[in-house]
Amino acid sequence: xxxxxxxxxxxxxxxxxxxxxxxxxxxxxxxxxxxxxxxxxxxxxxxxxxxxxxxxxxxxxxxxxxxxxxxxxxxxxxxxxxxxxxxxxxxxxxxxxxxxxxxxxxxxxx
Amino acid sequence: xxxxxxxxxxxxxxxxxxxxxxxxxxxxxxxxxxxxxxxxxxxxxxxxxxxxxxxxxxxxxxxxxxxxxxxxxxxxxxxxxxxxxxxxxxxxxxxxxxxxxxxxxxxxxxxxxx
Numbered sequence: 695x696x697x698x699x700x701x702x703x704x705x706x707x708x709x710x711x712x713x714x715x716x717x718x719x720x721x722x723x724x725x726x727x728x729x730x731x732x733x734x735x736x737x738x739x740x741x742x743x744x745x746x747x748x749x750x751x752x753x754x755x756x757x758x759x760x761x762x763x764x765x766x767x768x769x770x771x772x773x774x775x776x777x778x779x780x781x782x783x784x785x786x787x788x789x790x791x792x793x794x795x796x797x798x799x800x801x802x803x804x
Numbered sequence: 805x806x807x808x809x810x811x812x813x814x815x816x817x818x819x820x821x822x823x824x825x826x827x828x829x830x831x832x833x834x835x836x837x838x839x840x841x842x843x844x845x846x847x848x849x850x851x852x853x854x855x856x857x858x859x860x861x862x863x864x865x866x867x868x869x870x871x872x873x874x875x876x877x878x879x880x881x882x883x884x885x886x887x888x889x890x891x892x893x894x895x896x897x898x899x900x901x902x903x904x905x906x907x908x909x910x911x912x913x914x915x916x917x918x
Contacts, residue, residue, distance in 0.1 A: 727906060736894050736909025791837060792907060796846035
């Protein structure tokens with residue numbers, strides 16, 4: 695059972711464009727984390743969202759947690775080639791280990 | 805420097821052989837995890853440990869064995885490797901349980917079973 699659905703699976707855009715990727719679940723989660731993974735490396739945490747409706751910004755990245763805490767989005771403004779990578783969302787429910795979505799593979803072309 | 809180190813970085817082994825992947829962290833984090841990453845499946849949890857001498861199965865534990873005799877080490881053993889275990893394996897640690905506690909990942913071990 696895929697508990698977290700990420701879309702799109704692949705995204706290729708030109709430098710300077712804006713984009714949004716999504717993470718959805720049929721279950722409520724207590725918190726959600728976003729990670730970025732570059733080739734040959736492990737995932738690195740970008741942000742954790744906890745409260746329904748919460749919005750967090752990290753430079754050009756804006757993360758939103760849905761009001762019902764079942765979905766989240768990541769918006770990148772004016773994408774740069776350095777944003778290229780695999781974006782993973784991961785959810786927790788209480789103290790159980792994180793469950794990851796399959797990720798969105800982003801390619802930003804100069 | 806503090807961090808999480810996996811070894812070896814690359815490993816090729818034959819079907820039926822035993823192989824152990826090593827993971828060492830210097831933060832004294834309580835929790836440690838093993839994930840495998842495969843195209844089309846994403847990251848899937850194999851085993852995790854909440855403290856020394858405490859381990860629990862994850863989503864895909866069959867064919868794997870773990871131990872945690874010391875807080876800083878969490879080796880993963882494939883007792884009799886199969887081709888389906890060809891994958892990239894990531895070890896991770898966290899200070900607390902999953903809620904609000906980020907995972908710190910190593911750079912992975914790419915294992916090929918021939």
